[in-house]
Amino acid sequence: MKAAVLKSFGSPLAIEEAADPVLGTGEVIVDVIATRVLSYMNEVFSGARNYAFDLPIIPGPGGIGRVRAIGPDATKLSVGDWVFCDPTVRSRDDAAAPDIALQGLTAPGAGAMRLQQHFRHGSFAEQMRVPTENVKRLGTIESEDATRWCALGTLLVPYGGFLAASLQPGETVLVSGATGNFGSAAVSVALAMGAACVVAPGRNDKILADLVRRFGDRVKPVKLSGNEDDDRESMKRAAPGPIDCVLDIMPPSVSTNVVRAAIMTVRPNGRVVLMGGVGMAGGAGLELPYPWIMRNCISIHGVWMYPPDAASRLIALVRAGLLRLEEYEATAFDLDHANEAVAHAAANGGPFKLTVIRP
Template identity: 70%
Template sequence: MKAAILKSFGTPLAIETLPDPVLGTGEIIVDVVAAGVLPYAAEVFSGERQYLLTLPVAPGAGAIGRVRAVGPDATRLAVGDWVSCDPTVRSRDDALTPDITLQGLSARGEGGLRLQKHFHHGSYAEQMLVPTENVFPLGQIDARDAGRWCSLNPLLVPYGGLLAANFCAGETLLVSGATGNFGSAGVAVALAMGAGCVIAPGRNEKILADLARRFGSRVRTVKLSGDEKADTERMQQAAPGPIDCVLDLLPPSAGTQPVRAAAMTVREYGRVVLMGGVGMLGGDDLALPYPWIMRNNITIRGQWMYPPEANTRMIGLIRAGLIDLDQFEITEFPLDEANAAVAYAAANGGPFRRTVLRCN
């Protein structure tokens, strides 16, 4: 099979031929039709993000494709089915604290690296070997829309945070990082879940105006000033009432100040979910005040990715028309032009924009 191979950090992807994957029990082989290219893929491939990724590898996290072969323990999936491949691979020998690897992207610790040895290559290839439990049927779709369905991945990340927060219809959510790739998707997901209001802070006035245009009066934007106390007050004032939940999706390039300013807008008994990359590359600790957390009964939770069932639920939200994939602007490149796709994604990674590799 043809694949784009990362041989060493800081070098371009090489278009080469790899052996076809070999099917085993508990596994599915998928013909990759479309694979999303992350806006920060170039930072991963350069080594800047310091992700645990064993090289050489065909990178790429997640894919849309068609089932090529199923293992003997698959009872519902069939050859030819349109499916989404979830990159969040969990070990099967510890249900309580499974090791995790993001197939084709990164591992969590030594256990994740061991798991990565088997489920090694990602979606920048014509075929993928995927755990059976990571393959989710989409139903019938038009092959021309496969790239649009790659928008599942940026939607699933904030969805995982909202599920972790037990976010309920009618509540008010503040999305810290709302002008970014995952944050803007979080605004869309929260509204689809029935949010009464979403507070969207940021510094990019053009993107804030676009969010207001897209979603109407249920979204209230706030231009951040950089003054922590003033920003906290302005975000609280923008809400129609108490802020029930804060979801942080800021990237590693952000400092702790905007995270703290957003977190401290939450009401008494409120919830704060941390999903971003702040501090991953060093910097100050978040330093939320202990007395404020304790006396106000604040719940603070970290959440990495999302539970497996989020895939099925998100597909259901899309099929029900609660999330419109047509709002995403899709730019596609053939697999042979993988390096051009990575460069394009880095330069055009704004909200509701997706760069996609067409692999078959």
């Protein structure tokens, strides 16, 4: 099969023939039709992000494809099924605390590296081998629609955060980082899950206005000033009532003051979900006041990725018409132009934008 292979950090992807994946028990072989290119993939390939994986590797976290072959433990899948390949690979011998690797992307920790030794290669290839439980049926779609279905990979991340927060219909949500790629996805997911209102703070007037244009007056934009106390009060005033849940999905480059201002808007007995990058690049910690957390009974939940059933549940939201993949503007490249796709993703990583490779 043809694949894009990363052989060393800082080098371009090599487009070459690779061995076809071999099916084992508990596995599915999928023909890759479309796969998302992360906006920061160039930083992963250069080594700047210090992601953990062995080289050489066929990168690519998940994708959309059709089942080529199934193992004896698959009772619902059929050859030819359209599927989403979930890149979140979990060890199977400890359900309470599994090791987790992101297939084709990173394997943080010794246990995850052991997983990666087998499920290392990702979706920048004509075929990939995926754990059976990571293959989620989409139902019937047209081949050209596979490009936009790649948005599932972005939408799933904030969806996992809201599932952890037990977001309920009618609640008021604040998305810290609403003008980013994952943050704008969080706005759409919260509304699809029935949030009555989403407070969307940010500094980019154009993106804030676009969120309102797309989703209407259930989105309450707030222009941030950079003053922590003033911004906190502005966010509270924008909400029609108490803020039930705050999701932080800010990137590592953002000041802790901005993140703290948003988190501390939550009502007493409210929930906070941390999914962003604060501290990953060094610097000060978040420093939330212990008395505020304790006296207000604040629940703080750190979340990485999402539970195993999240993809199927999110697909159901799309199928019900509650979550619109049509919001996404997609640009597709063939596998021979994978390096150009990586460069394009880095330059076009804004809200509701997709860069996709179609092997």
